[in-house]
Amino acid sequence: xxxxxxxxxxxxxxxxxxxxxxxxxxxxxxxxxxxxxxxxxxxxxxxxxxxxxxxxxxxxxxxxxxxxxxxxxxxxxxxxxxxxxxxxxxxxxxxxxxxxxxxxxxxxxxxxxxxxx
Amino acid sequence: xxxxxxxxxxxxxxxxxxxxxxxxxxxxxxxxxxxxxxxxxxxxxxxxxxxxxxxxxxxxxxxxxxxxxxxxxxxxxxxxxxxxxxxxxxxxxxxxxxxxxxxxxxx
Numbered sequence: 001x002x003x004x005x006x007x008x009x010x011x012x013x014x015x016x017x018x019x020x021x022x023x024x025x026x027x028x029x030x031x032x033x034x035x036x037x038x039x040x041x042x043x044x045x046x047x048x049x050x051x052x053x054x055x056x057x058x059x060x061x062x063x064x065x066x067x068x069x070x071x072x073x074x075x076x077x078x079x080x081x082x083x084x085x086x087x088x089x090x091x092x093x094x095x096x097x098x099x100x101x102x103x104x105x106x107x108x109x110x111x112x113x114x115x116x117x
Numbered sequence: 118x119x120x121x122x123x124x125x126x127x128x129x130x131x132x133x134x135x136x137x138x139x140x141x142x143x144x145x146x147x148x149x150x151x152x153x154x155x156x157x158x159x160x161x162x163x164x165x166x167x168x169x170x171x172x173x174x175x176x177x178x179x180x181x182x183x184x185x186x187x188x189x190x191x192x193x194x195x196x197x198x199x200x201x202x203x204x205x206x207x208x209x210x211x212x213x214x215x216x217x218x219x220x221x222x223x224x
Contacts, residue, residue, distance in 0.1 A: 045204055045215040061212040095160055102208040103151050107160040
């Protein structure tokens with residue numbers, strides 16, 4: 001079974017750093033791009049960026065460029081989303097998803113990030 | 118950036134009724150338009166890919182149509198389990214954007 005399993009919920013303070021993860025299984029991890037999607041409380045889906053796990057080439061939405069970093073470690077089939085300095089406005093659920101033939105066919109369960117002083 | 122708009126924002130529907138949701142793109146995207154269903158407290162799920170192709174395992178009451186800038190998701194004979202928010206998503210040009218969502222509620 002193809003799965004993306006994300007790391008658990010996080011509670012952080014403004015200014016702290018954070019890295020969340022997304023581990024793929026049941027398929028060849030390097031064969032598909034991984035997307036990251038944000039969903040703020042009660043809001044819709046926002047595409048943040050994507051990474052090609054083969055060579056770690058990444059693209060970012062202009063809305064997120066410079067504020068987050070997407071990376072991957074193909075040796076452990078894991079993609080990451082990280083912040084160096086969190087803001088309260090980063091409070092959201094973050095999903096990873098697998099891109100196959102232009103569509104997001106498998107999604108992770110989501111990681112809830114809460115940033116509060 | 119390609120902007121996707123959806124209508125309606127919200128729809129309250131009786132079981133067995135037909136539901137039609139539209140998605141309009143700010144520029145032509147060919148058929149690179151996909152539909153996702155998100156139930157409360159769940160991850161989104163792919164329903165329709167490339168405007169009209171049903172994803173594996175999706176009930177036949179879900180169908181999609183359209184090309185260019187105008188697209189439609191149709192749910193024939195709505196069931197109670199279809200209560201969810203439906204999003205369109207384009208993969209024609211970066212950044213890949215989502216529509217704002219249409220919430221379907223069961224009366």
